[in-house]
Amino acid sequence: MATKYTGHTGSAARRAARRVLPSADGPGRVMSAVDRLERATELDGASAKLRTWVKKAPLGRARDALHGRWLGHPVHPLMVQLPIGAWLSAAALDVLPGQRRGAGALVALGLAGAGPAAVAGWADWAELRPPQQRVGLVHAACNIGAVALYAGSLGARGAGRHGLGRLLGFAGLTVVGAGGALGGHLAYRQAVGANHAEGLAARVPSGWQPVGELADFPPGEVVRRTVGEVPVMVVREDREGTQTVRALVEQCSHLGGPLAQGEIADGCVRCPWHGSTFRLSDGWNVQGPATAPQPAFEARIVEGRVHLRLRD
Ligand code: FES
Structure with missing residues (x-):
């Protein structure tokens, strides 16, 4: 039987969508939350300490290589392809039967690629303006959380607890997805890594x-x-x-x-x-x-x- 349209249902759905998504009236919840994050000055104390450590790291000429000067644009977005691609593929194998070994190997590959990508990201982060550093800090925290979940996933798989390993892997993918969304905000909304000239x-x-x-x-x-x-x-x-x-x-x-x-x-x-x-x-x-x-x-x-x- 065909569903009858009612104006009430339609406007309720529109109101619900407007709460999360941007509308003609203004930003939705997601955009407002990230905009608030840009102004979260309570993060600045932690940023200042981390920035000092990152700037003091004896990277020498490698620092420019990590920024991507040799490439003509930032190298961090390129390097995150490995962990994200490997973890996404592991999730796909996790829903298929008989793919435990392959999924575990991809989780390990993603963990191996996450370290170098993080080093490049921190090098870029240390040279940003405060609103960008605030978003970058939460982006990094998500990615650290994802690495912890995937490390747990790998450990569980090694111990034969494949159900738990899969669960931790899916949780890691969700968290790294949230981190990736903030990375998108940094790149496209806050123009980090863009050529400003x-x-x-x-x-x-x-x-x-x-x-x-x-x-x-x-x-x-x-x-x-x-x-x-x-x-x-x-x-x-x-x-x-x-x-x-x-x-x-x-x-x-x-x-x-x-x-x-x-x-x-x-x-x-x-x-x-x-x-x-x-x-x-x-x-x-x-x-x-x-x-x-x-x-x-x-x-x-x-x-x-x-x-x-x-x-x-
Ligand atoms: S070096 Fe950052 S604005 Fe010039």
């Missing part, structure tokens, strides 16, 4: 653009100008009478830090926020945490005026 480069007008008289740029000093609406930092170098003008988009590709307030040394600018270092001549990120180079300009001097053009 890319959108600005796209707004630079094409062709040569005048930015002022050469005399407006004292040698060795950083001067902030705009090209169209895009802020740029300009540095004039005077080497034995030869004038060279260098210019980069002013917002750091890492998290938008003000490069015009950065330190100039050895032909590079060092971001005042987290220390990413960019070569002035071409914007190359010689040191992270920035994983993307900084958009750079060519410069020419015509009749005493400086003109800039975005490099290809």
